[in-house]
Amino acid sequence: MAVSSLRAKDNKRGRLLTPETAPRPETPAETAAPVIRARDLSLTFQTGDGPVHALKDVTLDIAKGDFVSFIGPSGCGKTTFLRVLADLEQPTAGSVTVNGVTPEQARRARAYGYVFQAAGLYPWRTIGGNIRLPLEIMGISRAEQASRVARVLEMVELDGFERKYPWQLSGGMQQRASIARALAFDADILLMDEPFGALDEIVRDHLNEQLLALWARTGKTIAFVTHSIPEAVYLSTRIVVMSPRPGRISDVIESPLPRERPLDIRDTPEFIEIAHRVREGLRAGHEDV
Numbered sequence: 001m002a003v004s005s006l007r008a009k010d011n012k013r014g015r016l017l018t019p020e021t022a023p024r025p026e027t028p029a030e031t032a033a034p035v036i037r038a039r040d041l042s043l044t045f046q047t048g049d050g051p052v053h054a055l056k057d058v059t060l061d062i063a064k065g066d067f068v069s070f071i072g073p074s075g076c077g078k079t080t081f082l083r084v085l086a087d088l089e090q091p092t093a094g095s096v097t098v099n100g101v102t103p104e105q106a107r108r109a110r111a112y113g114y115v116f117q118a119a120g121l122y123p124w125r126t127i128g129g130n131i132r133l134p135l136e137i138m139g140i141s142r143a144e145q146a147s148r149v150a151r152v153l154e155m156v157e158l159d160g161f162e163r164k165y166p167w168q169l170s171g172g173m174q175q176r177a178s179i180a181r182a183l184a185f186d187a188d189i190l191l192m193d194e195p196f197g198a199l200d201e202i203v204r205d206h207l208n209e210q211l212l213a214l215w216a217r218t219g220k221t222i223a224f225v226t227h228s229i230p231e232a233v234y235l236s237t238r239i240v241v242m243s244p245r246p247g248r249i250s251d252v253i254e255s256p257l258p259r260e261r262p263l264d265i266r267d268t269p270e271f272i273e274i275a276h277r278v279r280e281g282l283r284a285g286h287e288d289v
């Protein structure tokens, strides 16, 4: 609660800010080192058809408690950036730190949970069993596993579904179970790669609301990939617009919206103005190609 009220006050600026015009941080939490820090990060894949410049000179800081969305056309490097943070890809140039250490050290310290595009639950395991699996691998005691499973299922409003199998749940519920699995690590950082892309709009709206509530309750730092402009604007404190070939950042938009966001905030002039700026950024990126 303290975190959300602090940020709501902080967001009463009521204007769009670029990284250049943004005021200096005011609170101790915000003056702390960034949770994610990328400097001139580039990644080129060598393929049979020649080099693919998935990321080029990406420089970005993500502060503790930020909700940062990455939006851009297919192939602009959004997933690659998340995969670099998660130590699943190695950059070819530049540097990146997660919680002040290398991605490899952050992975070993289990500094983040990762939610993929597809829920990716094992069909032969119950929902509880799916959430428990990484905890079993980590060697966490059975009692601790049980309490974490119960806690994260409650967080995503799936209490009572522990003994169900994935096929007994709707797509939206499966995606929530996959978020619960990522939350079970108890990490401060959540990396989410288009988690709601395959869901219909009403379900997506509902999950967006739930995710915001969860973020407000936990104060986690979230990096979120999406193709949807309304989703990016609704969820984020900052929106990173990317363009392809090579994948780079074309705009970073600081949201003036308060942290408490009912769904109908999407009809307000402030919301529409940010959505417009994101759209313009995406258009400009397309023209460059």
Ligand SMILES: Nc1ncnc2c1ncn2[C@@H]1O[C@H](COP(=O)(O)OP(=O)(O)OP(=O)(O)O)[C@@H](O)[C@H]1O
Residues within 6 Å of the ligand: 045, 046, 047, 052, 053, 054, 072, 073, 074, 075, 076, 077, 078, 079, 080, 081, 247
């Ligand atoms: N392992 C790989 N080997 C070769 N090229 C790759 C590899 N992974 C990604 N790429 C290429 O790197 C570029 C960036 O891919 P990436 O998946 O990060 O884009 P994206 O913005 O997440 O796309 P989408 O929105 O479609 O998921 C693309 O051109 C892709 O084909």
